[in-house]
Amino acid sequence: MIEEQVSGTDSQGGISVIIPALNEAESIGHVVGSMPWDRIAECIVVNNGSTDETGLVAQMAGARVIASPRGYGAAMWAGVQAAQPNSDIFVFMDGDGADNTADMAKLLAPVESGEADFVLGSRLRGIREPGSLLASQIFASYLISALVKLLYGFKYTDMASFRVIRRSALESLDMQERTFGWNLEMQIKAVQKKLRIQELPVNYRRRIGGVSKVSGNLRASMLAATRILGVFWRVRRGA
Ligand SMILES: Nc1nc2c(ncn2[C@@H]2O[C@H](COP(=O)(O)OP(=O)(O)OP(=O)(O)O)[C@@H](O)[C@H]2O)c(=O)[nH]1
Numbered sequence: 001m002i003e004e005q006v007s008g009t010d011s012q013g014g015i016s017v018i019i020p021a022l023n024e025a026e027s028i029g030h031v032v033g034s035m036p037w038d039r040i041a042e043c044i045v046v047n048n049g050s051t052d053e054t055g056l057v058a059q060m061a062g063a064r065v066i067a068s069p070r071g072y073g074a075a076m077w078a079g080v081q082a083a084q085p086n087s088d089i090f091v092f093m094d095g096d097g098a099d100n101t102a103d104m105a106k107l108l109a110p111v112e113s114g115e116a117d118f119v120l121g122s123r124l125r126g127i128r129e130p131g132s133l134l135a136s137q138i139f140a141s142y143l144i145s146a147l148v149k150l151l152y153g154f155k156y157t158d159m160a161s162f163r164v165i166r167r168s169a170l171e172s173l174d175m176q177e178r179t180f181g182w183n184l185e186m187q188i189k190a191v192q193k194k195l196r197i198q199e200l201p202v203n204y205r206r207r208i209g210g211v212s213k214v215s216g217n218l219r220a221s222m223l224a225a226t227r228i229l230g231v232f233w234r235v236r237r238g239a
C-alpha cells in the first residue's frame, strides 16, 4: 500500500508542511511528531509571538522553526517564503492537534498524481469529535460556502486550514491576506483562476491543549469574521 502511494507520486520536488503555531506548546510536539516523515521534505512551524515553549518543543520534535510578524496569514506566508525552493507542494495545517496527519496522504494524492491543483480538507464532510466545532463555526461555514457559491459558482463546504496546494498554483493566486482571511482568499482565488479543486473529508478533533485563538474567543471571532467578510469585498474589487 505504501509502495503504491510512493510510486503513484509525480511530485518532482518535495512536500513542505507549514504549521502556524501561537502558544501551542501542549500540542505541537504531538503534531510534528506524527508527521509522515518518509513522504515530506520538511515541516516548518511558524511561531510568531508565542510566550510558551512552542518553538523549542517543535524543534525538538523535528520541525524547522521560523518567526514572522504576528497573524495567521502572516505565518502562512512566512512559511511559504521559507520553504525549500525545490518543494513543489505545500500542506497547511493547524498546530493544535485538531487536524489529523493520518488524513494527509489522502489530501496529497490528487495533487501528486496531477489530477488537482488544490485540495481542501472538509471537516463538515468528515467525522468530528463532539465539541470540536462550535455550532457557530458550522453555521459560519454554511453561510460562507453559500456566498462563495452564489458569487463564484463553486460549492465548498468548509474553510478549514488543512489543505494541499501545488506551489505554482499558490504563486498564481497573489495572496494578500495576512490574517484569518488567508484561507478564504485562497479558496475564492482558486475558483477565479480556474484551478482544479477537490474537497475531501477529513476527521477533526478537539484541540489537544492550550487556548483557542479564534473560535473560543468572542473578540477574536468577531475580528476574524470581519476579515473574512473583508476578503469578499477586496477580492471582488480585484485586489
Ligand atoms: N503563528 C501564528 N499562529 C497562529 C496565530 N493565530 C492563530 N495561530 C495558529 O493557527 C491555528 C488555528 O488557530 P486556533 O486557535 O486553533 O483556531 P480555531 O481552530 O478556530 O480554534 P479552536 O477550535 O479552539 O482550535 C493554531 O495552530 C494557532 O496556534 C498567529 O497570530 N500566529
Ligand SMILES: [Mg+2]
Binding pocket: 094, 096, 098, 207
Ligand atoms: Mg484549532
